[in-house]
Amino acid sequence: MHVPLKPAAGACTALALAAALTACGGDGSGDNRTLTYWASNQGASVAEDEEVLRPALDRFTEETGIEVELEVIPWSELYNRILTAVSSGDAPDVLNIGNTWAASLQETGAFVPFEGADLDAVGGQDRFVETSYATGGAPGEPPTSVPLYGLSYALFYNPAMFEEAGIEEPPATWEEFVATAEELTRDTDGDGETDQYGFALEGGSERQNSHMAFVLGRQHGGRLWDDGPTFASPEQVDAVKMWVDLMAEHGVVDPGNAEFSDGTQAVGDFVDGRAAMVIVQGSTRTSMAERGFSDYEIAEVPVLDPLPGEPVQSIAAGINISVFTDTGDREGALALVEHLTSPEEQVYLSQEFQTLPVARAAYDDEALGADEHMETFRTILAEHAEPMPQIPEEGQMETVLGEAVAGLFAEAATGGDVSEDAVRAALEDAETQMNAAD
Amino acid sequence: MSTGPDRPARPARPAGAAPPPGPGAAPPPPARPPAARRGAERRRRSLLPYGMVAPAALLELLIHIIPMALGIYIAFTSLTQLTIRRWTTAPFVGWENFAEGLDPGGALGAALYQSLWRTVVYTVCVVGLSWALGMAAAVALNSRFRGRGLLRTLFLVPYALPVYVTAIVWTFMVNQRDGVVNRLLVADLGLLEERPFWLIGENAFWVLVVVSVWRLWPFAFLMLLAALQSVPDEVYEAAAIDGASNWKRFTAVTLPVVRPANGVVLLVMGLWTFNEFDLPYLLFGETSPESARLVSPLVYEHSFVNWNFGLGAAMSALLLVALVAASALYIRAVLPRRRA
Structure with a gap:
């Protein structure tokens, strides 16, 4: 049946092309x-x-x-x-x-x-x-x-969970943020398994990972780009390690978050009461409203104290x-x-x-x-x-860097090595990829 | 493909009968018209096949050949976001993209060869398992029994489902936290202590293999069943009377009969699997985890995420050459020659 169909398909394509060509652009x-x-x-x-x-x-x-x-x-x-x-x-x-x-x-x-x-x-x-x-x-x-x-990004938190834990204020510094998240990571039904985490993130999302690497990097006084990728500078290594450690060292993020990548799943955990805090963009409020969820408060994104770099909270x-x-x-x-x-x-x-x-x-x-x-x-x-670095390679940078951080979350979730050396090696590898593709 | 499989089971031609017309050859005229008319007629008839093939050939040229040639041309240019607007005038850079992308010593080349090797392993696993499953099911369903029609229909379901649906359902199933697979392994059967990850880390490769096999094996089943049905029952009966065991009947009757079909099935499945893009893209998103990064998604990443079309095209050209060479060797070695 293939042969007789082809001319018909071709004719359709030609017609569609002609239609598209005549329909394009403004009418002057x-x-x-x-x-x-x-x-x-x-x-x-x-x-x-x-x-x-x-x-x-x-x-x-x-x-x-x-x-x-x-x-x-x-x-x-x-x-x-x-x-x-x-x-x-x-x-x-x-x-x-x-x-x-x-x-x-x-x-x-x-x-x-x-x-x-x-x-x-x-x-x-x-x-x-x-x-x-x-x-x-x-x-x-x-x-x-x-x-x-x-x-912009902001810290969304669940006031009911805060109240239950006796926490009155949203955290303002990174140290407070980690302590709060640890406090809120709990086994609420006593079955021996943690069912409420302090924080949720999209571990597999290149976007959130690269944005947070930028924000936390700026707080450390680092940059992602300086005539070329500088992902593996000491400041950036510290920044990325700090982000990954939320899962790897502090255990305030469910290891399952390492699989999250479509931009909606961390918010899903927050809405479902599985996580007490998320750092997401404001537009997320439409999908929260869509799911009938309004029991949240918003605060500024926590900042390092003392602050070696700039008080950047968001891209x-x-x-x-x-x-x-x-x-x-x-x-x-x-x-x-x-x-x-x-x-x-x-x-x-x-x-x-x-x-x-x-x-x-x-x-x-x-x-x-x-x-x-x-x-x-x-x-x-x-x-x-x-703004994120305004360079033609920005899209590629988000992918390569975000992927490297996602790889670190995958390691953290599966019990692999996420030491400072491992973080540096992953970021150096990402730099090499960027340079090679340039 | 010029060398189609010949059916060995085709009945022998009666002695003295005219050979069957080849493709495009005119059948013998029924009566003898005058010489002049005969000449015009012959000319008209000799042009007819070309006329009939022309539309398909033209479209083939438009849809396949020209884009392929353009792709090869792009591999020699520096086509990036800087030049995409006037892509026909993108600077010609000779073999630069090939040198950069295919150099095993460089970061890009190393990644390419790694994923090439991974893709070969993936293809062998997927095609091998799909074929084995398809063959087993085809043999089982070749004999008559109640419910055979139902089973046949059921077996074809994975093949009929849109790939998007397949991928979404599988991602739900292998989700680390709430997926039914981990529920079965950890909570219900107690085989594992911890819920393993399937979509990240090393396991991702095997998930990709399993889902690909699940989707592909009904194709092998369908083709092999069709081939098996051309074997008359008497052949099996005769073998059984001669005392052949089930295994012997499989190796001495079934396998030789389906050999030509096998050749085609393996080739087609191999090419499809090697070029697989949809499944990894839908299962893992724009970039697959390292353990499951196949070649097609890698080329996509270079072209459409990093905007380096020249490099992507150079890698595609290498794949094209490799696949054409492999297919040509395979066709010569495995597929039956057309009898002269």
Whole structure:
């Protein structure tokens, strides 16, 4: 049956190609202006995101008369979709990117640099929260993306468990954090097995591992990148060891966490009452709400005391928005970016997606005061966050470094060696891989 | 493939009968038309097969040959995120990607050869076990008994399931903390004291093998059962009358009969397994644990995580050459030649 099917399949492919080619890009400045917008998936599902974004886009259409064709793309696909769009030129007009990709994507030359009139068209640099604006591209070059949603890590804790253990305050220093976590690691039903852990993490997640290596590394006074990878510097080794020791030495993390890698499982443990604390990004609140869980409090991420480095608590996380240079309607595309980053829309979007507004003026809005946690997140993002190194190799760095840390968690969980030497060896190995692939 | 398996069980051609038409050859004309018309007719008919093959050949060119050639070209360029936008003009770097990626002394080359060796071991394990299971089931289900149809259907279920479903269900089952496998081993049977990890560390390789076999063996079963059914019952009866034991009947009748089918089944399963990407990706995510890192996911990592398409393509080109060479040797050695 194969042969007769092939021409049919080919004809379909050809038709689909033709359709795609004719449908791509904006319509220029004709009567019927239409923009294509690729949005990242922020809420609990693609469908939910479409529901949230549609009213915001309708308001844009009302103001400008420009229609917006929306496609919400899951995170697992977004990177490859952008890549394909860059190479084929068959791209949307406006799109969202993870802000850690900004420098990589900047290098492709496929995005409009925000400078001069183009920057003014989206509200100017002063519109944006400084730490978030700094994630727009490599330092010293005009950014090719501006922030859209601000995010930061924070310490989430279960107040009921704290109360039960007689702990009144969330830990502020790393030492207190470890002591608190040890206190909260318990066998609650007396069957001889620990069923409540002090802390949960995604041991197999390259993202969380590399982000925490960065944050804790900065606290130790280290850096991940200095003209090349510096993963195995003494400061970074200390930082990574400190992170892995939560499982290996202090035993406050369930060894099963070494398998967690999809970004939802540690939160699952927290929601299920199997762990008392997690360090996750603010947007996690949407999935907690989805699961009907609201019994949590939020505090700043613990910091070393004495502090040899910087009081960094989080990466300047978030989602940025870019315009493709191939857009047929640059003016319209910039207007859409302006609209979505305007204080009014920022208030709406940040409430819906549990993110932080990236427009300074949005913080004056009273509606945001209703969110009791907003101030904590805002403080962390505005005062204690730094962008991940803005280098074209960032994506690769997160993978290689995160994988090395995940390997250490696997060792810790299976009773292997996670001594300082083992940590250094793993990080040196990761450095070699980075250098080789360069 | 030009050398398809010949059925040994094909009935002998009666003496004096015309040979069957080969593929594409015109059947003999029923009557003798005038010479001029005959010539035109012959020309038309000799073009017909080409016309019929043309669409498939064109699509083959578009869908397989051109992308493959492009992939080989990319292996000689420095195609990264810097150059992807105008990828046709990416700088030509000669053998640099090959030197970098395939040098056993370098970090990348060492990782490649390690995962290449691992992939060979994985392929041998998966194909061997799948074949053995498939063969056993095919022999068992070749005789008639009640419930045979039901069992046949049941055996095909793993093959019919989408790989995504298979992988998700298995990750639930082998989860360290709540998985049913550890529950069985530790809580129910008490075989182990501690719950072992299956998706990280050394065990990950064996989980990959088990899941791959689970998914693949029904294919071997299906193909071998089809081959077995071409053996007339009388042959087995005759062997039984001659006093052949069950084992003897298996080695002297069954195996020779399914030999041509075996050749194809092993080749196809070997190629599929060697190139396996979906399962490790779904079981372990973007990067597999060291113990289970196969070659295809490694190439993916270089191309789509590290954005070094030239390097990924160079590694793929090496695999292509290795697989084509291995397949060609295998076909010459194992598959039956077409009789002249």
